[in-house]
Amino acid sequence: MKHIIFLLGIFSFQLISAQSQQANLSATIGITTIPNFDNQGIGFDLSARYYFTDAFSLGGHFYTASPKFNHGFGYDTDRTLINMYAIDVPLQYDVINTEKFTLGLGFSNGVLLNVLRNRNETTEEEFWDTETGVGTSWNVPKKIKTDAYYLVTPYADASYKLLTLDKEDFTSMYITAKAGYQNAFGNGFYSKASDFRNYIVSLGITIKGTTD
Numbered sequence: 001m002k003h004i005i006f007l008l009g010i011f012s013f014q015l016i017s018a019q020s021q022q023a024n025l026s027a028t029i030g031i032t033t034i035p036n037f038d039n040q041g042i043g044f045d046l047s048a049r050y051y052f053t054d055a056f057s058l059g060g061h062f063y064t065a066s067p068k069f070n071h072g073f074g075y076d077t078d079r080t081l082i083n084m085y086a087i088d089v090p091l092q093y094d095v096i097n098t099e100k101f102t103l104g105l106g107f108s109n110g111v112l113l114n115v116l117r118n119r120n121e122t123t124e125e126e127f128w129d130t131e132t133g134v135g136t137s138w139n140v141p142k143k144i145k146t147d148a149y150y151l152v153t154p155y156a157d158a159s160y161k162l163l164t165l166d167k168e169d170f171t172s173m174y175i176t177a178k179a180g181y182q183n184a185f186g187n188g189f190y191s192k193a194s195d196f197r198n199y200i201v202s203l204g205i206t207i208k209g210t211t212d
Helices: 002-017
Strands: 024-036 039-051 056-065 080-097 101-129 134-166 171-185 198-210
Touching: 024 056, 024 080, 024 171, 039 080, 039 198, 056 101, 080 134, 134 198
Parallel strands: none
Antiparallel strands: 024 039, 024 198, 039 056, 056 080, 080 101, 101 134, 134 171, 171 198
16 A cells, blocks of 8 residues: 555655656557465456656556356356456656657556356357347357446556657657556455455557647
């Protein structure tokens, strides 16, 4: 908690004292480790951030994974999976910001939704396209329960420039690595918050450019 308060102080100071506005937008797509019980799964990772100043940014982050299990978490099945969806808002301050390299410190607040499904039973889902008049249906594992947790994740984010995509718009491509510690809070039906507390590491490609 002391570390989070310290970071909040840095961000508040930056917002008050910053003189220049850096209208930059960055988007990152990649893979990430995801804590689930005693394991570290691999999931899809997507984020976007808007720079209000040269160093301070605010954005949105999403990850998802679907780990499988050979037990029922107390329910009448021996084959399950969990559709994991995390949505959070990262605030970041770049302590190093050069043309080639950026190192940022930040934290994110959000929610984790874990949908437990039974792989031994399926239900049919349908989608109807009103424009074409064509419908599509498919079978998915039957939903059992959904657990929801509040997430707070302090992290460090490093990006290295790979190449320039557009000199006029100052758009470049970076390789980005992020490491942090995911803290989960709340109560669940078939799991507990501590099952999803652990270190997270992600690797991806970032496109960053001006919005002007």
